Amino acid sequence: MQFRMKNHQLTKEQVNDLLERSLDCVLVTQNSDGFPYAVPMNFVYYNDKIYMHGLPKGKKTDNIKLNSKVCVEVHEMLGLLCEDIDVACDVNVKYNSVIILGHARLLTDINIKREILNRVVNKYTPQFSGEVLPKNMVKGTGVIEVEIKECTGKYYK
Numbered sequence: 001m002q003f004r005m006k007n008h009q010l011t012k013e014q015v016n017d018l019l020e021r022s023l024d025c026v027l028v029t030q031n032s033d034g035f036p037y038a039v040p041m042n043f044v045y046y047n048d049k050i051y052m053h054g055l056p057k058g059k060k061t062d063n064i065k066l067n068s069k070v071c072v073e074v075h076e077m078l079g080l081l082c083e084d085i086d087v088a089c090d091v092n093v094k095y096n097s098v099i100i101l102g103h104a105r106l107l108t109d110i111n112i113k114r115e116i117l118n119r120v121v122n123k124y125t126p127q128f129s130g131e132v133l134p135k136n137m138v139k140g141t142g143v144i145e146v147e148i149k150e151c152t153g154k155y156y157k
Contacts, residue, residue, distance in 0.1 A: 010096060010153030018074060018096050018153065019045035023124075027052060027144075028071040029063035029104070037063055043072075044119045049145055050100060051116045056142035064104045064144065072100040072146055078157070094157050101150040107143040114138045116145075 010018070028038045039060055041052040050072050054060070064070070075097035082091040107113050114133055122129045 008154050008156055010098070010155055014096070014155075015098050015151060015153035016045070018076065018098055019050075022074045022076065024074075025050070025052075026073045027060060027104075027146075028073070029060055030067050030069070031059070031063055032066055042120065042124060044116065044123055046116070046119055049147055050102070051119070051146070052144045053117060053120055054142050054144075056106075056140065061106060061142055061144075064106060068103040068105060070102055070104045070146060072102065074098045074100075081157075092156065096153065096155045098151065098153040100146065100148050102146040102148045104144050104146045107145055110135070110138055113141065113143045116143050117141060 023042065024040055025043045026038050027041045028036050031037050037059060041054070043050050043052045045051075075095055078094040078096070080091055081094050085091055107116070117133055117138060118129075121131075121133070
């Protein structure tokens with residue numbers, strides 16, 4: 001285990017806090033040629049799962065259909081640690097980060113999709129909370145669910 005993972009682990013509560021308040025993540029899937037494909041996404045953390053939305057077709061959805069194994073990364077940079085430093089190479093970064101390994105799937109149940117999309121609205125555009133999402137919009141939106149298999153969080157301060 002890395003030194004920082006051994007000595008700088010976030011608690012479960014700190015991991016949950018970061019996942020609940022962060023506005024974006026990076027979803028990493030695997031292309032058919034074996035290369036990783038990373039894309040920034042908006043997300044919600046709900047019931048110990050990560051949910052994202054977007055177009056129902058495209059590279060990320062093709063990759064998920066091909067291989068459900070994904071990585072989700074969330075981080076926040078809190079500043080540079082450069083006080084009393086004389087050499088640029090000794091500057092460090094104050095941060096929190098979470099790495100999630102899991103299995104992704106595309107949701108098809110319109111009621112579950114609606115519930116998740118309402119959570120997205122509540123998080124990103126609370127001024128529209130409570131409005132009914134049109135059935136055709138819910139049906140036509142891709143919703144990805146990531147079931148978390150492994151989740152690690154670390155910090156440096």
